[in-house]
Amino acid sequence: MKFRLTILLTLLATPALAQQIPADPTSEAAIDVVDDSDWQDTSIAITDFATDADVPTATNAGTTAQLGRGLSRIIAGNLRNNGLFKPTGPDGLPQPSFGEVQAPSFGLWQGRSTEMLVQGSVRAVGGQIAVGCYLFDVALGQQLTGATWTVAPGDWRRAAHKCSDLVYSRLSGENPFFDSRIAYIAETGPKSRRIKRLAVMDSDGANHRFLTTGQAMALTPRYSPDYRSILYLSYLNGNPRIYVYDLATNSQRLVTATGNPTFAPRWSPDGRWILYSMATAGNTDIYRISAQGGASQRLTSSPGINIGGSFSPDSSKIVFESDRSGSQQVYVMNVDGSDQRRISFFGGRAATPEWSPRGDQIAFTHIAGNFRVAVMSPGGGTLRYLTDSWQDEAPSWAPNGRIIQFFRSERGSGKASLWQVDLTGRNERRLPTPADASDPAWGPIRP
């Protein structure tokens, strides 16, 4: 009975409602075009970069023609693994002549049902290498973008990264990130006595170099924004201390001379400030010091462990980790240490917060048994997991703020490896390294 009545009343009431919402006589209903399919990777054909004259170069790739193939291979490799593109080539594709680089025969490519086409040129100019890079929309028969660079022979791979960045940015809307470098900790040896060395490499793993021998354990590196130095923790002389490693001179200095252990070094976005954490009588607090040296300013003073710290892109705030509530949680404070507020309330523990270079997200490690990389808004909004494994730890951002790098440890063996995942949680992939690896830290895009 009651149910019936309800329906009746509803029926009666609805017409009345109708009178109140008159149709707008001027607007006509728009045509609603809805994408209800999953993202389709954009197919991109990448041909050999053509040369006007096949001549020897001072690069380690060989002649300009060999260089041309090397460049397109790097680009294909870059674009392959980030989940947006389905690159093909250069192998197995029709190759353009030098004259066709900027005037592809679209009909040919339409026939091969590729959506986009990347072509390029490479020339030896004086002692330098001139590289051109052009992106075409095959279906529309249009050039979307193009650029040229002149690089020193030793930097030839950077031209490929610049071209990858051009294509990636044009087709994703995101800022570039391929032409960047990564500092990390290379790990070898048994779990109980693992050797940990500071190492650097290009974003694609090339130009790899070990910076320390492994005699002193190295941890938690951070590239300076100008790529000139690296902050890291070393057990040189037996005690954990933070050093600045100068890449030009291969020398290092203590960030601050103290009898106490120092951990968790961080740069400010402009490279003028350094954050570090120092333990005193069991308590750990966060300090700020000028990159030039001088006196340190203590930013936290609550009992317990306050550690880490990551600047907001405008350098006005710092997000950090503290166990003052009883367990590791994420807090935000002003850059002078005032107004410290907890922002993580997700259950479990929240650690290693890192502010996105774009400012819209904070990446962190969420601990609830397993470690998972997650993001939240700077206000501490909802948690969004990006990974799901046994131990994924220490996220750091790509320069464009859209890709996160972290390290994953295997249960049991403890073997660690570097991984990337994009901000949507899709497109997880392992970054190849010569040995086991941890603590990845991405430097900014190179000029």
Place this chain on the structure above:
Amino acid sequence: MASRALHGEDYAGLALAAALHAGLLALLIYQPGPARQLPAPERIAVTLSEETGLQSASPEPQAQAAPPAAPVIAPEPEPAPAPPGAAPPSQPLPKVQAEPVAAQVPRPAPRPIPKPKQRVAATPAPRPVAQPRPAPRPAAQNRPAPVQRAAPAPAARPAGGSRIADDFLKGVPGAQANAASRNPPAANIGPQIRASFAQSVLRQVRPNWQGRVPQGVNTEKLVTILAIELNRDGTLAKPPTIVGQEGIDDSNRAQAQRHAEAAMRAVQLSTPFQLPAEFYDTWKKLPPLRFRKST
């Protein structure tokens, strides 16, 4: 609203119910339009054309022949009431978008997937079996309402437009062949016919938009609204213009331009549009297209 209740007063309730029934009956009698009812669970929003075709406007057979593409599903079931039109009742058009919902489809006509052929069978019935998707609120689909609507069945309606609408809803090409005379009186085109061209454009654009919303955080919130103008041969008279964009926030700002670009590309890839030239004036300038991700 009606659920405030009568605790145990059965007699009163019965009496009230009877009274209400009577009232409803009366209302229905005087209310020529389709019965208003609860928000259709199918979440199909409908556009209403205000300009009612006074003359019978036959739909263009060719254009209609193709079954409508999968209807757009409005994100929320909006209880949009139909306007109390005195004249030809509102024509529920299947195609639609979420916002300017003028009227509610009286009966459920959800078509998650464009499967026109199968629906043909169902056509004859005034009210084809609704393919209820996991209907949010099955109970809410008031049976009573449809019954009322049955009266002004396709055939009964004077305006060809309304028939088209119904056909669309049912996805019945056959019906159109019958009703939509082969001789389109081009002179006076009903808004429904115009809407049918919009449908046709949608069918042609939609495949080029699948999987094209740029990847990224919150890109599913982006909406790009494009206006297009066509030549008689179905090509673009000029490049699509961006009428507006919605849903931009800090996270998806970087993709907003890409989104618009992808939408324009989808339009370009759909040209030339296959539309009947004799109705060129009708579809020369169609309603704007709203490009978005399903929600």
Place this chain on the structure above:
Amino acid sequence: MNRMTTLLLMSGALALSACASKAPKQLPPDPGPATSIGTDSQGPVPGSQADFVAFTRGQDTIYFETDRYNIDSEDVAALTSQAQWLLRHPGKRATIEGHCDERGTREYNLALGERRANAAKSYLASLGVDASRLATVSYGKERPLALGSDEDSWARNRRAVTVTID
């Protein structure tokens, strides 16, 4: 001096006897710190690390509960034994190594290991050992003793190890 130590031990044990035991279920034969030196047939040289280990009957290590750094009754016994040895060899210094299990993040564990080492150091100091003879170093989770990824291994890795400096 001995009486003093015993007194401290008893009071400490009393104060902390309420604490739940958090030591590993079965303590496997402690392999000892990597720095420990094997004993020869004659027995360890008095004042050596080996002598320290022998004197403390292997209790050169104390264990902690997950995420904790407090000293409980079992720890008190071990630390008291360590203090006795240190008080007998006033010329010897010691380093206390703080360790964590692998279930914390790297940087936090460095700080937590330091906190554990510091807790042991403070307790030894409270037993009369001159704090200036005691150093601490944290290895976080970087130097596990037990290599498994299970409760038992984790319990064995949450530790503070006292290593004397010969």
